[in-house]
Amino acid sequence: MVVVVVVVVVVVVVVVVVTVVVVIIIVVITVVVVVVVVVVVVVVVVVVVVVVVVKGKATPLQAWIGPESSRRLRLPDFQTIGT
Secondary structure, three states: HHHHHHHHHHHHHHHHHHHHHHHHHHHHHHHHHHHHHHHHHHHHHHHHHHHHHHHOOOOEEEEEEOOOOOOEEEOOOEEEOOO
């Protein structure tokens, strides 16, 4: 009888320990996945902001040629910064 009780207690303890370890592993994996997703989102946002703010700005160049009254446009009228 004592041997059966000891075996049952040992099995219960092993099951509890294995369950706790599995839950800890699942939590760690979830945290890692969330951190990776957040980092990817931040990198994408930064890249989009840099492309829109830095690469997308156009600076007007000398657009008019000839006398002021002619107002004839010359190409290219705009040049992208950084190119």
